[in-house]
Amino acid sequence: MESWLYILCICLILGAAIGFMAGLLGIGGGLIAVPALLHILPQVGVSAEKIPHVAIATSLAAIILTSLSSARAHHKRANIPWPLFKSMLPGFVLGALCSGYISEMIAAKSLQQIFAVFVILMAAQMAFPFKAQSNRDMPSAAHLFIAATVIAVIAALMGIGGGVLLVPFLTWCGLQMRFAVGFSAATGLLIALFGSIGYTLAGWDAAGLPDWTLGYIYLPALVGIVSTSMLMAPIGAKAATTLPTAKLKKIFALFLTLVGLKLVFA
Structure with a gap:
């Protein structure tokens, strides 16, 4: 069996697991997809120094379609505070676009270890949820822009939509939980979209990538994950x-x- 076809079949199963767990536990698929892809991708000839970049980029691309359906659902329920985009949208776009280029400046081993620490922190948040609802006023436009940029960089570097970072921040700023979650769903789509563009451009001429890649995005894995998730x-x-x-x-x-x-410790 062709290696790309083998990966497609494996990722159909992976996507089913991601979709089910996302629906069951309300978690982002990146926390499952990236570790799995780190294990799978060496089998299709991705060079060791590019494996984390391809895993994260492919995870981000998969988030685009899954975030779209979530954002539409929240929009129908009027849960998205659209005026917030005026201050935060430029930061989300800038941070997500830069993430692919920033990842190229980080060694593969270091990027994998950073992701691993992030996974452990997110596991702690999942086991012991942090709730930060407050009555404080929303920060200034400048502070929101900076926060959006930082959140987008971290989220896109880790191959996630960013909700685990954005929701606590917005509730800490005084936004009601349902609006924070709705806004996160919409911005997760943007972070995934522009993050994917950043990784595509950054990896366009990269060496050590197999056939069927679009920049750092490995298309057979992407199709498999999205189809079943x-x-x-x-x-x-x-x-x-x-x-x-x-x-x-x-x-x-x-x-x-x-x-x-x-x-x-891998």
Whole structure:
């Protein structure tokens, strides 16, 4: 079997798991996709120094379509405070576009270890959720721009949509939780889109990449993940009404911690 076809089949299964877990636990797919791709990609000839970049870029590209459906749902429920985009949109675009070029300045081993530490921190947040609702006023436009840029850089560097960073920040700023989540869904789409563009441009002429890549995005893996994740997310969401999601989140957080520790010492 052709290596790209093998990866496509593996990623169809991976995408199903990502979609189901995303719907069940309300987590971003990047926390599952990136570690899995770090393990899978060497089998298609991605050079060792490019594996983290391709894994993260492919994860970001997969988030585009999944974020689109989430953003549409929140828009229909009037959960997206669109006026906030005036201050934060330029920062999201700038940070996401720069992420691909910033990743090229980080050694593959260091990028993998940074991601691993991030996974462990997110596992802790999942097991012991941080709630930061407050009554303080929204920061100035300049501060929101800076915050948006930093959040977009970190999110795109880690191959995630950014909700785990943006929602706590916005609730800390005094925004109601439902608006923070809705805004995060919309901006996750933007971060994934412009982050993918950044990784595509940064990896356009990169050496050590196999066929079927678009910059740093590995297309067979992308197609496989997206195809099944979007089908399984509603099933996971339905299962969330009957399964003990709080206990499952803690179990999954332990699993993520073990994955993160393995990546740190790999």
